[in-house]
Amino acid sequence: MKKIAVSIQKGGVGKTTVSLSLAAELARRGKKVLLIDADPQGNTTGTLLESFSHDLAETLYGDVTIDQAISKTQIENLYIIPTNSIDRKGFRSLRTYRTSEASKEPFIFSDLCEEVKKLNFDYCIFDTSPAFDEFEENIMIASDEVIAVIKADAYSQDGLQIFKNNLESFKKRKHSQNPKFETIVLNEINRSIKLTDIISEGLNEGDFNVVFVPVDQDFKYATLARQTIQQRGGKKETLDALKNLADLVK
16 A cells, blocks of 8 residues: 655645545545545645544544544545544544654554555545644654645745755754655646746756646636545546656555
8 A cells, every 4th residue: 555645734725625636536446545544724625525423533542443434435446534624522633642642652554554555445535734843853753755845935935845854854954865846737827827836946956756737727616616626527638637647656
C-alpha cells in the first residue's frame, strides 16, 4: 500500500481539491483508495459525506477501530476516514488531539496505516492542514511520498520554500529519506498571466515533476454538488492533468 501526503504551509491553494481529485482518479482506475481527512476544517469530509458515525479523532484516541471509522463514499473504490469540523460537546476533537497528544505518539499514523493495509487498500492519501507541527510530522513519518500544492503567486512560492525547509529539517532530525518529495502541483494556472510562466520555469529548473492544473470553475460547482471533478466533468486539460498526477504516484 502506498501512502501519500498532500501538503503545503499555505492555505487557500486548493490542497483539499487536489487530494480529493487524486484519490478519485486512482479509484476510477480500480484501485482501492482510503482518503484520510487530517485537516480539522474537514472540507474533504464535507464534500464526500452528508453524515458519518465516527471520525479520525475517535480513531486516534482509540475509541473506535479503523474499520469502524472508515466510511464508504458514493464513488466506487473510494473510502474516507472523516473529520468533524465542529467541536461537539462531550467529544474529543482532532484539534484537541493535535495540541495535547500528537507530540506523545510520533508513530500513531504509521500504526494506523499498518491496520489499513490489512484491509487491502492500494493507496492511503492524507489531506493535511496548512501547518507543519508534530501532528503533520507524524503523518510524514508514515508517508512514502509527499505532494506539494501551490498557486502561481509570490505568496505560494514563499509557502513552498517554507515547506521545503521544514521537510528537510524533519528528515535530518528523523534520519530518514522518507517521504520522497518529487511532485509539485501548480494549481489554478492561467497561461495568459506572465507570472504563471515565470514560476513554471523556476519549478521546472528544479528536480521536480510539475503538474499544471488550470483554472476550472467546475471545481467550485463540483464542491457545491458534493461531487468530484471527474463526476462533474471538467475541462479536458483539467482531467488530463489529474491523470498525469495519478500516473506519477503509481
